[in-house]
Amino acid sequence: MGVRPGDESYPQDAAAGTPLPLDYFASHEPERRRARAVTLWSVVLLAGWGPYLCGIVNTMAIAVSYSPPVIASHLSGAILFMGLGVVASIASLVRFVQMRHLTGSCAAGTILLLQLSVAACIGLGR
Numbered sequence: 001m002g003v004r005p006g007d008e009s010y011p012q013d014a015a016a017g018t019p020l021p022l023d024y025f026a027s028h029e030p031e032r033r034r035a036r037a038v039t040l041w042s043v044v045l046l047a048g049w050g051p052y053l054c055g056i057v058n059t060m061a062i063a064v065s066y067s068p069p070v071i072a073s074h075l076s077g078a079i080l081f082m083g084l085g086v087v088a089s090i091a092s093l094v095r096f097v098q099m100r101h102l103t104g105s106c107a108a109g110t111i112l113l114l115q116l117s118v119a120a121c122i123g124l125g126r
Contacts, residue, residue: 037099044088045092048092050085055077059078
């Protein structure tokens with residue numbers, strides 16, 4: 001025994017022959033744009049670790065090398081790559097603060113402080 005058009009459990013729209021309504025969403029709704037922006041700047045914040053870690057690897061090459069030409073070539077690379085990572089963190093922090101996204105702001109601020117403290121320790125150790 002199945003469900004018949006006169007039963008309570010039978011959908012009224014199906015009984016009338018009209019299709020069920022579909023749920024649509026607006027792609028430019030403010031909350032969707034905000035969610036996409038948060039995702040984008042989170043990716044920028046995480047991607048900033050790539051060049052920053054390359055800068056640390058260059059710094060490690062400086063630490064084990066006693067050759068002035070090797071030190072000179074790796075020093076500029078270390079500064080450049082670590083600087084790119086810090087710039088990505090600063091950009092993410094600024095955007096999260098502008099969006100008033102507390103979690104993103106705290107994460108970007110923490111990562112920026114970590115990166116700057118490591119860079120300061122490396123600079124003071126020279």
